[in-house]
Amino acid sequence: MLFVGIASIVSAVYVTIVLAFRIILRDIDLKHDLVYRHAGTAVGCLWLSMDPSNYAWFQWIMEAVAIANAFSCHSMIVAGTKFTPVSLDGKVAIVTGANSGIGLETARELARMGAQVIFACRSQKRAEAAIEDVAKSTGSTKLLFLELDLASSKSIRAFADEFKKTKLPLDILVNNAGIHYYQRETTVDGHESMFGINHLGPFLLTSLLLPTLFKSKAPRIVNIGSCMMKVTTSIPFDDLMSKKNFNGITTYCWTKLANYLFTLELHRRYAEKNVVVNCVHPGLVISQIQDNMHPALAALAKWAHILRPLVQQTGSQGAYSPVFAATSPTLTGGNYIERGEVFEPPAHLKNEKMAKRLWEMSCNLTGWKSK
Structure with a gap:
């Protein structure tokens, strides 16, 4: 549980940095779905941190979402979408x-x-x-x-x-x-x-x-x-x-x-x-x-x-x-x-x-x- 908790915190910080960096430079806007997901996860984790004992199952879900958001952030925002190769023979x-x-x-x-x-x-x-x-x-x-x-x-x-x-x-x-x-x-x-x-x-x-x-x-x-x-x-x-x-x-x-x-x-x-x-x-x-x-x-x-x-x-x-x-x-x-x-x-x-x-x-x- 401790490992997952630390991983979710690191993931949340990573997504926060990437999104802030990209929003400031206008690479993405506030309407991006990842922004909403990240904000919702952050609010959920903050609420759970006040009294996590009664909602252990929900905390696991929120932490899993935070980690998933980090992977999604990197693939969608940082790495980008790869093209589909075509033949350019003769071009x-x-x-x-x-x-x-x-x-x-x-x-x-x-x-x-x-x-x-x-x-x-x-x-x-x-x-x-x-x-x-x-x-x-x-x-x-x-x-x-x-x-x-x-x-x-x-x-x-x-x-x-x-x-x-x-x-x-x-x-x-x-x-x-x-x-x-x-x-x-x-x-x-x-x-x-x-x-x-x-x-x-x-x-x-x-x-x-x-x-x-x-x-x-x-x-x-x-x-x-x-x-x-x-x-x-x-x-x-x-x-x-x-x-x-x-x-x-x-x-x-x-x-x-x-x-x-x-x-x-x-x-x-x-x-x-x-x-x-x-x-x-x-x-x-x-x-x-x-x-x-x-x-x-x-x-x-x-x-x-x-x-x-x-x-x-x-x-x-x-x-x-x-x-x-x-x-x-x-x-x-x-x-x-x-x-x-x-x-x-x-x-x-x-x-x-x-x-x-x-x-x-x-x-x-x-x-x-x-x-």
Whole structure:
């Protein structure tokens, strides 16, 4: 009995930490059924603790539920829903930032399914190491590196030209690469870095590759977003370069909203061409993007490194939703996806007017002439 009691207390504390962490970061909301179950169990255990002798049988039930909640919490909220593998033989996929984290694991799973995968990365050395790793784990020989720096429109255009020279088709584009800085920096094009790399770079890259994607029978575009977009309400169109007011967290949040709005506008414009485009929140994943957090947060994350796997997803788990969005045969476009399921974002974020305005301003800033 003592062991079960301790286990239930540990389970309850674990679920409390995970739920609080996820609710604060908008990864789940207060309406999630696990929140209700956990609250009910906590109240029941508290009530029983006042006089447990008369309700020993009920205490066993409550403690069993507390332990079950912990397992449910980890599988539903932390680990996420795994995709169903499909055959991608003959398909070609481009994954940006494929040398680490979510990008690497997404590339690995696409290769495992038979796709030829293009590793679109800045560093050739790191990309080649990633390719060697994926080749060993999947047996694939259809892996190729092409240099891409999303901070440079020149590099993006050069990448698109190099890809065209390969004469390969394109079936799947995963816009995965992104950054999070706590200090304001600028790209080589003079744009604020998070806006430039998280949105303008993928916008230009996608636009340049659309003609090739249109030739595919079932083209897919996956934009990696974040639940953090729910923290913001709009795009600061009067200060897109964050010259007036820069805050690392705030800017990151609205650039992730830009990923979703880009998805909406792509879907509105090109759904008739059979392009399925979706925005994916991969989960709260342990990745290198956290290396650029504010020093205080980075130090806290480092100190809590042992506990992070209990509350955050691994890179392979973070790939579940991107791979689902890239391969599910029943999935339609224009959606926001979390944990391998389609979720409805807050109504105020599903703003077509704001999406159109962002598209127009992105065209102006990148020099892309939209057709």
